[in-house]
Amino acid sequence: MRHSFHLAAAAIAVAGSSLAHAGNLTIESWRVDDKALWEEVLLPAFNKTNPGINVKFAPTSPPEYDSALNTRLTAGTAGDLITCRPFDVSLDLFKKGHLENLNGKAGLKSFPESVQVAWQSDDGKNTYCMPMASVIHGFFYNKKVFADLGLAVPVTEADFFAALEKIKAAGKVTPLAIGTADQWETNQVVFTGIGPNHWKGEDGRKGLISGKKKFTDPEFTSTWETMAKWAPYMSKGYQAQTYADSQNLFGSGRAAIYPTGSWDISYFEQNSKVDFGAFRPPVQKAGDTCYISEHTDIGMGINSKSKNKGDAQVFLNWLASKEFADLYTNKATGFFSLSSHPIEVKNPVAREMIGWRTQCKSTIRLNAQIMNRGTPSMENELWNVSSQVMNLKMSPKDAAQQIQTGFAKWYAPTK
């Protein structure tokens, strides 16, 4: 009698505990800055239409995200929903069997083929993450400083350097708020932001992939040459200036121009009183076609070892909805939904930046697709040489040579 009572109690306990776990999801992400946004806006909105599912947003700091996520996936302790980096980083996770195959899922229909490429296998047959949002690279400028000095928004590189000269001569604020201590900005903001105007966007990028162009060609070397010219306009001691320092410098009004991407819009909206606008990367000559770097930055996939794939799929379907696209674009200001839903962008700076899509031709970050696959890792190499060029420790020619040599080491078409 007592034996069967205990058995029944145990069975109920086990069933009850599994019920308790049924509706729990954890999201892995690098968007530490968006934690409040998810917890206060996005997840409550999800719960209005899906009340039984508890979602937790658990971000890791951006430079550590990839290593930490890899470790967690290998150990089996990663969350159910994985925020996917575009292209090769996530492709590698998919090849290792960490991400669910999303072929045929209803939500994917909301996204054009061109953006799904970032989260598909090379042959295009398998999709492993749902696209979410992109970021656009550009420059923010302090409107008051520009007004005081009578500066117009620069369009060509000549305008750009003339403006920097004027700001430097006035001596009141630092012309450019950027440093090289953290290294990633020199590649992911500067090189990839101003470069497309030199190498003509997709032409240059596809040329490198096909092997027809090399990094030592003039259009790539000239990008590094332009970057080397920035040195006199950065703060004294910029070699020890971190990303947070640059954000603080611009946000406190002590700098005029801040090279960045649209992801920083929400940071400054919340933490700074500076009235700022955005302008796109300058073209080389007046009248040239302009190119912008719009990077398909964020997607979301499902952990293949997740215990709650059903709910995770429900969440992904919600990510494909117009409601999420609207919320994300307008609340995670600076991230632009990749879905086909027509969305009205409310923030003026974000609206300015998304408007560049119609004025200019878009491309993605240069080395995001295919080029990061070998050893030496091109991403690390680009961080290294771009920082050295901006520190004036390496000539642009040597930088180009180092990248090309490293690339040719493992990539057959470019040899």
Place this chain on the structure above:
Amino acid sequence: MKQGFSWRVLVFITPALLIYAMFSALPLLDTLRLGLYSTDDTGVRSFSGLANYATILNDPQWSASFWNAMLNNLKFFGIHMLAQNPMGLLLAALLSLRNVRFAAFYRTAFFLPTLLSVVIVGFVWQLILSPLWGVSERLLGWIGLADWFAPWLGLESSALITLSLMSVWQYVGIPMMLIYAAMIAIPEDVIEAAVVEGASPWRIFWQIRLPLILPTLGLVTILTFVANFNAFDLIYTVKGGLAGPNYSTDILGTLFYRTFFGYQSQVASATMGAAVATLMFLVILLGVAAYFLLVQRRLQRFAL
């Protein structure tokens, strides 16, 4: 009484041995084993003998990174030997003198940074040395050396030295305490005899105190060696996984981190990382073996 096999010894040793084996010995042996395997694109591991080591030592890219890290680590160790241990010795010597006012306060103050989290140390020093908002430029200006200020953490020539000195600042308390303990253990009779015979304090220090604490100095050296070649956290906190500028602050620990856990788009490789870890282990083993052979065997006991 017959000296039979003592079961009691076994019973007392077993728990500690088990814990040591599970958490220290087995992981170490498994790392050595893992270094003999290779991983391919899909994550499958296969036995490959010494191929990883051949790659690290022969492939131009890996070899350059490895020897750069080794050289930087030697510099890191060198700075600790030149700055941390002599300063520890000096402080211990001063604090062990008679009638030093507030000696206890000084001992505590110098030891306090050791207790701080390395993340705090890194953050605070980075802020002090910051060219934008740090106080170091202004402080140098007060003593007329403002021109000497430079963004030391950002320059290839000075980044490693600066980080080493930050580490020295944090850990100087440890050699200080160890040497202090050894110094106050020196019997007073010996010192008194020397004073009576007319030896100057300087002579007493160099010819009596120092030789009597040499075993402790040897211990401090080998501990510094092991700690420095295992170092990782301060460099990672301040400079990140890429240990810039231009890998000038890259030491064996950060090289291992990048290899084993991956960094950005560099794919994680547990097998290659295990090979790097094994090489680190061998380097430290060589150093400790040298210490045992050259120093430990010559230590003598004395009786007065």
